Amino acid sequence: MQDVDTLREELIGAVDTAADAGALEDLRVSALGRKGRITELMKGLGAVEPDKRRETGQALNRLKDEVQAAIDTRKTALDSVALDAKLLEERIDVTLPARPEARGSVHPITQTIDELVTIFGEMGFTVAEGPHIESDYYNFTALNIPPEHPARQEQDTFYLPPDESGTPRVLRTHTSPVQIRTMETVTPPIRIIVPGRTFRSDHDATHSPMFHQVEGLVIDKTSHMGHLKGCLTDFCRAFFGVDDLPLRFRPSYFPFTEPSAEVDIGCSRKGGEFRIGAGDDWLEILGSGMVHPRVLAHCGIDPTEYQGFAFGMGIERIAMLKYGIPDLRPFYDSDLRWMRHYGFMPLSVPTISGGIN
Ligand code: PHE
Numbered sequence: 001m002q003d004v005d006t007l008r009e010e011l012i013g014a015v016d017t018a019a020d021a022g023a024l025e026d027l028r029v030s031a032l033g034r035k036g037r038i039t040e041l042m043k044g045l046g047a048v049e050p051d052k053r054r055e056t057g058q059a060l061n062r063l064k065d066e067v068q069a070a071i072d073t074r075k076t077a078l079d080s081v082a083l084d085a086k087l088l089e090e091r092i093d094v095t096l097p098a099r100p101e102a103r104g105s106v107h108p109i110t111q112t113i114d115e116l117v118t119i120f121g122e123m124g125f126t127v128a129e130g131p132h133i134e135s136d137y138y139n140f141t142a143l144n145i146p147p148e149h150p151a152r153q154e155q156d157t158f159y160l161p162p163d164e165s166g167t168p169r170v171l172r173t174h175t176s177p178v179q180i181r182t183m184e185t186v187t188p189p190i191r192i193i194v195p196g197r198t199f200r201s202d203h204d205a206t207h208s209p210m211f212h213q214v215e216g217l218v219i220d221k222t223s224h225m226g227h228l229k230g231c232l233t234d235f236c237r238a239f240f241g242v243d244d245l246p247l248r249f250r251p252s253y254f255p256f257t258e259p260s261a262e263v264d265i266g267c268s269r270k271g272g273e274f275r276i277g278a279g280d281d282w283l284e285i286l287g288s289g290m291v292h293p294r295v296l297a298h299c300g301i302d303p304t305e306y307q308g309f310a311f312g313m314g315i316e317r318i319a320m321l322k323y324g325i326p327d328l329r330p331f332y333d334s335d336l337r338w339m340r341h342y343g344f345m346p347l348s349v350p351t352i353s354g355g356i357n
Contacts, residue, residue: 004056004059004060004063007037007038007041007063008063008066008067011027011031011037011038011063011070012066012067012070014027015027015067015070015071015074016070016074018074018078020082021075021078021079021082024071024074024075024078027071028071031067032064032067032068038060038063038067041060042060042064045057045060104343105339105340105343105345105346106343106344106345106346106348107331107339107343108319108323108325108331108342108343108344109315109316109319109331111319111343111344111350112315112318112319112322113195113212113214113315114349114350115239115350115356116193116195116214116239116315117193117195118350118351118352118356119235119238119239119352119356120193120216120235122352123191123231123234123235124191125191125193126192126193127192127193127194127195128178128181128182128192128193128194129178129194129196130172130175130177130178130181130194130196131172132171132172132196132197132199133160133169133170133171133172134169134170134171134172135167135169135170136168136169136170137167138172138177138180138181139170139172139174139176139177140152140170141298142177142180142295142298142299143176143177143179143180143255143256143295144255144256144292144295144298145255145256149255151255155173155174155200156173156200156201156202157170157171157173157200157201158170158171158199158200158201158209171199172198172199173198173199173200174198174213174215174312175194175195175196175198175213175214175215175312176215176256176310176312178192178194178196178215179194179215179217179256179295179310180295180298180299182217183217183219183295183296183299183301184299184300188219188220188221188301188306188308189218189219189220190217190218190219190308191217191218191219192215192216192217193214193215193216193217194213194214194215194216194217195212195213195215195315196213196214197210197211197212198210198211198212198213199211205327205328205329206328207328208331208332210332211314211315211316212315212316213312213313213314213315214312214313214315215310215311215312216309216310216311216312217291217308217309217310218231218308218309218310219291219296219306219307219308220306220307220308221306221307222307223307223308223309224290224309225259225261225290225309227309228261228289228290228309228311229247229249231309232247232263232286232288232311233245233247236263236265236285239322239356240265240276240277240321240322241356242276242277244277245265245266245276245277245278246265246278247263247264247265247266248263248264248265248266249261249262249263250262250263250264252287252289254287254289255292256291256292256295257288257289257290257291257292257309258289258292258293259289259290260287260288260289260290261287261288262284262286262287262288263284263285263286263287263288263311264282264283264284264285265282265283265285266278266279266281266282267279267281267282267283268280268281269281274324276321276322283321285313285317285318285321286311286312286313287311287312287313288309288310288311288312289309289310289311290307290308290309291307291308291309291310316328316331323342325342
C-alpha cells in the first residue's frame with residue numbers, strides 16, 4: 001500500500017496551491033469522492049494483514065480528516081479572494097454628485113396622503129390598510145348592504161371570479177371594508193384612518209376607474225355626532241389652511257351610517273376666481289355618519305355598549321381643490337411635465353410644526 005505520509009504530502013500540497021474553487025472541487029473528488037484515492041485505499045483495508053489493519057485504518061481516517069480540513073481552509077481563503085475581487089470590480093464612487101436630470105418629485109396623491117396622516121395622526125388616529133381585492137361580504141353585506149340593495153348598482157362594481165371556496169369577489173369600491181376588518185379584530189376604543197386605492201367602472205374627466213379614498217373610523221363608548229362635527233371641522237381647516245373655513249353638514253343617506261351627513265366646505269367664485277373659504281357657495285367634499293348598530297353587530301361589537309362615527313372622502317378630489325389641479329386624468333399619466341409642475345420637493349415633508357401647506 002502507498003505510503004500514507006507521501007500521499008498526505010502530495011494531496012495537501014495540491015490543495016494548498018489549488019487555483020480556484022473548481023480545481024479544489026476536482027481535487028476533493030479525486031481524493032475523497034466515491035472512487036477517490038483515499039476511498040479506494042479504505043476499501044482495500046480488507047486485504048491488509050490483520051495485525052496491521054487497525055493501524056492502517058486509523059492512519060487513513062486521520063488522512064481523510066486532514067485533507068478535508070485543508071480543503072475547507074483553502075476554500076475559505078479562495079472565497080475571500082473572490083469576494084475582494086468582486087467588490088473591487090463593482091466599486092461605486094459614492095462621492096460623485098447626483099445626476100441633475102434624475103431628481104424626482106413627490107406625486108400630489110402621495111403628498112396629500114402624507115398631509116392627511118400628519119393631521120389625523122396629531123388627533124390620535126393610526127393608519128390601517130386592507131386588500132384591494134375584497135369579498136362581497138366585506139365590501140357590501142357586512143356594511144349593511146344586502147344582495148338586493150340598490151346601493152350595489154350605484155357603485156359600478158368590478159366583479160371578479162369567485163375564489164377557490166366559491167366566495168364572490170370584487171375590487172373594493174370604497175375603503176369602508178377596512179372598517180369591518182378592523183372592528184372584527186380590534187377591541188374598542190378604535191381610532192383609525194384608511195388611505196388607499198378604490199375601484200369603480202367609471203371613466204371621464206372627473207372619474208377614474210382607479211382612485212383613492214381615505215376612510216375614518218372612531219369607536220368607543222361616548223363619541224357622538226358633535227365629535228364627528230368637531231373632528232371634521234378641525235381636519236378641513238388644517239388641511240386647506242383656512243382657520244375660519246365654514247362647514248355645512250347636510251342630512252344624507254349611507255346604508256352603513258345612521259344618521260348620515262354629507263359635508264360641504266365654503267367657497268366663492270367671484271370674477272371667475274375660485275377660492276376656498278367663507279363665501280357665497282358650497283362644495284361637497286365628504287360623506288360621514290354614526291356607525292349603524294347593525295354594522296357594529298356584524299363585527300361582534302355590542303351596539304348597546306359601543307358607538308362611534310365614520311367618514312370617507314376622495315383623495316384626488318381634495319388634492320385638486322387644494323392645489324388647483326383642474327383635471328383628474330393626468331394624475332395617472334406619468335407625464336413628467338405634469339409632475340414637475342404639480343409635484344412636491346422630496347424633502348418638504350408635511351409636519352404640524354413646519355406646516356401642512
Ligand atoms: N364609503 C362611502 C363612499 O364611498 C363614504 C363614507 C364612508 C360615508 C364612511 C360614510 C361613512 O361613498
